[in-house]
Amino acid sequence: MISAIILLPIVILIVMRGGTLLLACLLALLSAIGIAEFYRMALPERRLELWLAPLAGSALIFIPLAGNDKLIFSGIGLLFIGFSLLFLFRVRTIETAAREVAFALLAFLYIPFLLMHLVLLRQTPFGVQWLFVIMLIVMTNDSAAYYTGSAFGKHRLYPLVSPKKSIEGAVGGLIGSLCGVLAAKFTFFPQLTFSDAVVTALVIGVVGQTGDLFESLLKRSFGVKDSGTIIPGHGGVLDRMDSILFAAPITYYYVLFFFRG
Numbered sequence: 001m002i003s004a005i006i007l008l009p010i011v012i013l014i015v016m017r018g019g020t021l022l023l024a025c026l027l028a029l030l031s032a033i034g035i036a037e038f039y040r041m042a043l044p045e046r047r048l049e050l051w052l053a054p055l056a057g058s059a060l061i062f063i064p065l066a067g068n069d070k071l072i073f074s075g076i077g078l079l080f081i082g083f084s085l086l087f088l089f090r091v092r093t094i095e096t097a098a099r100e101v102a103f104a105l106l107a108f109l110y111i112p113f114l115l116m117h118l119v120l121l122r123q124t125p126f127g128v129q130w131l132f133v134i135m136l137i138v139m140t141n142d143s144a145a146y147y148t149g150s151a152f153g154k155h156r157l158y159p160l161v162s163p164k165k166s167i168e169g170a171v172g173g174l175i176g177s178l179c180g181v182l183a184a185k186f187t188f189f190p191q192l193t194f195s196d197a198v199v200t201a202l203v204i205g206v207v208g209q210t211g212d213l214f215e216s217l218l219k220r221s222f223g224v225k226d227s228g229t230i231i232p233g234h235g236g237v238l239d240r241m242d243s244i245l246f247a248a249p250i251t252y253y254y255v256l257f258f259f260r261g
Contacts, residue, residue: 015131020122023131024065027119028058031112033230033237038111041222042103049086053107056082060112064119072116079108110245111238117248124255129189133181134251137204138243140180141173145209148172162216170209177205191261200254204247211246215239 014026032054039050056079063071087101121130149169157165178201185192192200215238219227228236 011135015122015128015135020065020119020127023122024061024119027115028061028112030237030241031058031061031115033228034111034115034241035107037228037230037236037238038103038107038218041218041224041227042107043100045092046100046104048090049083049104052086053083053104057108057112060108061116061119064116064123076108076113080105083108114245114248115241117252118244121248121252121255124252126189126191126255126259126261129184129191130251130255133184133189133192133200134204134244134247136180136184137177137201138208138247140176141205141208142243144176144179145169145173148175158213161213161220165213173209174202174205177201177208196259199258200251203254204251207250208243208247211243214246215242 011026014022018026035054035057036050039046039053043049060072060075060079063075083104084101087097087104091097092100118131118134121127121134124130145165146169149164149166149172152168152172153166155167156163157167157170178198181192181197181201185194185197215227219225226235227238230236
């Protein structure tokens with residue numbers, strides 16, 4: 001709780017006043033920590049890569065600042081080739097080589113590539129408002145899902161991946177998301193139509209819950225409870241960003257193709 005009270009105002013201040021570059025720096029830091037957490041779970045024996053991957057992967061976050069979309073694909077291509085060669089010439093056992101390469105490349109797609117969409121979103125005409133919409137959807141979804149599930153949860157949502165989550169909690173989370181977006185519409189984001197509010201609340205709410213489940217899948221597969229311990233009482237950075245990682249690109253593409261402002 002104390003860590004959330006300290007960190008949340010800092011994030012809000014950076015989103016509101018910091019500009020795109022400062023936001024990218026914050027996301028690059030979170031990306032680096034997230035990649036390190038992923039490597040500790042998936043590739044704990046890869047000490048050299050544990051240091052190189054966070055630095056190389058987080059560089060993707062800054063590519064949108066150059067204003068050239070082609071650089072995004074170039075960056076991903078260079079990361080793929082570079083780390084493929086690194087693993088090619090640092091083989092530990094041939095039986096695990098393919099799995100290790102797959103995990104290494106998944107880390108780049110899962111964390112910095114998805115987070116990079118928040119920088120792209122910040123550059124849109126109502127970027128600041130949309131960033132706060134994502135935050136509202138995720139926070140109200142999580143809170144409403146937790147309390148609804150605790151009070152009414154009887155039917156398990158996906159016990160193989162997350163035994164504690166319930167269908168009732170998931171539905172409550174979506175209702176919470178809708179309330180959060182409607183609050184945004186009537187306060188700081190009047191450009192949202194009711195259809196925008198409903199669609200984004202439901203779609204991003206569902207996608208955010210899916211992102212939470214996906215991270216739970218990874219953690220259960222790796223045999224860990226939390227991705228890390230950097231945030232006291234809340235686990236690791238990935239534990240806090242799992243919903244946002246999936247919500248970021250979906251929100252950006254909704255704004256790009258459907259939102260008229």
